[in-house]
Amino acid sequence: MTDMTPSAARPPLWTGDALVAAMQARAIGEAPDVCGVSIDTRTLQPGDLFFAIKGDARDGHDFVAAALAKGAAAAVVAQDRAAEFEGQGALYVVADVLDAMVALGRASRARSQARIVAVTGSVGKTGTKEALRTVLSAQGATHASAASYNNHWGVPLTLARMPADSRFGVFEIGMNHAGEIEPLVAMVQPHVALITTVEPVHLENLGSIEAIADAKAEIFSGLLPGGVAVINRDNPHYERLRKAAENSPAGRVVSFGETPGADVRMTRIILQPDQSIVEATLFGEPATYRIASPGKHVAMNSLGVLAVVEALGADLALAAIAMAEVTPPSGRGEQIRLPAPGGEIALYDESYNANPASIRAAMDVLAQTPVGLRGRRIVVLGDMLELGPEGPALHAGLAEAVAACNIDLVFAAGPLMKNLWQKLPLEKRGAYAPNAAELTGAVLGALRAGDVVTVKGSNGSRTGAIVAALKSRFATNAA
Ligand SMILES: Nc1ncnc2c1ncn2[C@@H]1O[C@H](COP(=O)(O)OP(=O)(O)O)[C@@H](O)[C@H]1O
Ligand SMILES: [Mg+2]
Structure with missing residues (x-):
């Protein structure tokens, strides 16, 4: 690619x-x-x-x-x-052409000597996959999925593309429905399987959060016998996932998080607008490392990355050092500085994806970001899709995060975001429009030097067009 x-x-x-x-x-x-x-x-x-x-x-x-x-x-x-x-x-x-690509993928797996990890989870798959690519590449030839190629064609394509001499293979595996992960992970046959987190995403198809947890846990079914299951200890569904791992071919469960007892445990985090410093205990050994990507959620994912590194048999200390090279994938928290009359606007491009967990994570980053003189914290939000009957309530529920994160102004697009809009105090209402295209003018008109603004929505809600409009209105310099 x-x-x-x-x-x-x-x-x-x-x-x-x-x-x-x-x-x-x-x-x-x-x-x-x-x-x-x-x-x-x-x-x-x-x-x-x-x-x-x-x-x-x-x-x-x-x-x-x-x-x-x-x-x-x-x-x-x-x-x-x-x-x-x-x-x-x-x-x-x-x-059949797809069957042939699957067959080639299987042949690739059969010839490979690589140590292989499969990554799933409700959010953070691609970011975690890219972080693994970065840290493992420093230790040996690493093959990883392109983009978010994580489905019935993306997984066999990634397998078929794996060079015979790869030392590490990193596979993103996704799902919209129960039963989709199992055949995909059976092709990948990983030594290590990671679930980043379980959140209400694709609730529409799965029905309940427990059903989502069970569908993610399918990833353990494809582990090679004696393989390692890596689980988020802070997640409310940890026990459920651990039980699933114990009933799988896994020989060992490794946990990460802030909870005491986690094998990879974060003990302190210093959050900065463009990076985090993490103090952690890695299987009992203290370590401090830097990640060149902001947000506590990214730091949490990095703990999972280090757990995987150990489980693959790679070097933990080298991986912790390489974490300083981990930057946000495009549309997932890239920081862009836009020159504006009298100063700069700081833009976080989060337009790739949105769900309740990732919007909260993005607002947390905004809360930590200092604003300029007369600047404000602004969010531009498009609808979160595929949430099913709970969608309206999950949108309205973001009002708490708006208050907790000291957001000054909210711009909202889409019929679902209207539920949040109606909950906001008048002074926090920027503008509302039925879709992203119609909101763009109001956003462009409102921004001024000193502002920090996060644009976020599901890909289908087209908030990417607002980011593009901002970049073309204000000539850009990458941060
Ligand atoms: N652990 C996490 N908790 C909350 N939000 C997260 C987490 N990890 C990533 N995100 C956010 O979720 C969105 C999607 O991230 P991405 O890595 O593309 O996930 P996926 O591949 O699972 O869709 C991004 O906005 C990202 O910043
Ligand atoms: Mg992805």
């Missing part, structure tokens, strides 16, 4: 023979070796193997010609469509 190395410089990932064997494919043409795996022509690199996956909206078979024209070494296509592409390039013909 971000790897822009020309194909000539990339080592082969799969030989043609291995592809034919793993996917039980019929090769048309020369059965070439490939240097990478792609399912998207927009990010395809020359030398990649293109899988013509059928998505919800589009069928990858409609992009095979484009993939081959862009330099794909070959395409994997379904038997019933293969005739269309003959003569356009090398093809691997299979019964």
Whole structure:
């Protein structure tokens, strides 16, 4: 994805023979070796193997010609469509393309000597996965999921992309419904499985928070025998998760948190606007480290990261040092400074995702951030989606956090956020609009030098457009 190395410089990932064997494919043409795996022509690199996956909206078979024209070494296509592409390039013909990618993922797992971790949780999967990528890369070749590729195609794709000589593999696994994690983790067969936390996210599909905990605990079912389950000791569902781990192939449970008795325990945190300093006890040994990403929630995730590092057999002290290189993934708390007349506006871009836990976490960061002269703490909030019947109450419930975190002004977009808006004291009401696009003008008009502002909403509520509008109105300098 971000790897822009020309194909000539990339080592082969799969030989043609291995592809034919793993996917039980019929090769048309020369059965070439490939240097990478792609399912998207927009990010395809020359030398990649293109899988013509059928998505919800589009069928990858409609992009095979484009993939081959862009330099794909070959395409994997379904038997019933293969005739269309003959003569356009090398093809691997299979019964079902997604099944073939899963088969290649399994072959990848079978050939790998890497130490492997699977990460799930209601929030913090991607941030934790990226932190693991950062700290493990300092100790050996590390392969990790791109973006949030954590579902029925993202997990096999990540497996299929894993170089044979990887020392560490980091896999994000997500779910919207019960039963989805189990088959995914069965492919990954991790040595270590981590649940970051259990929160009311996807409540709509799961029904209760206990059902969410049980669905996350499916991740332990795929552990290799004797593997390590890593659990958040501070979470109210800790006992439930621990029991699930004890009834799984796990040989050991490791806990993290602030609660006394946690194996990786935070004893003190110094919160700053752009970083945190953590004092912790790591399996009985004291340690102090810095994380270049603000927020107590990020520090909590870092404890999970260190627990995983130990469970994988990597070096804890080196990992604690490397934590200083851990910065927020885009849209998840990046701090951007916007020059404004008379000074600067500090913007936290949290537009990637929102749920009750992550909005509270973001407001906590804002509460810790000093404002400039005449500056105010401002939140711009879009609807939190997929919360089901409790959605209105969960939105209204944010009023407490607004008060506790000394937020001065709230801008709200969407029918669900109206429930919060109506709870706010008049002096904290910035503006309300039915959607993010209609709120943008009011936000742009209100901001001034000295303000610190956090923009947050579910991806579907389009608050990212407000961040883009702010960046273009005020020319930006990265913090
Ligand atoms: N432990 C946590 N508690 C509360 N919020 C968190 C936690 N970890 C991350 N977040 C926030 O949740 C949002 C989503 O983070 P991300 O790492 O993308 O999670 P996921 O991959 O699980 O969706 C971000 O706004 C992030 O700052
Ligand atoms: Mg994610």
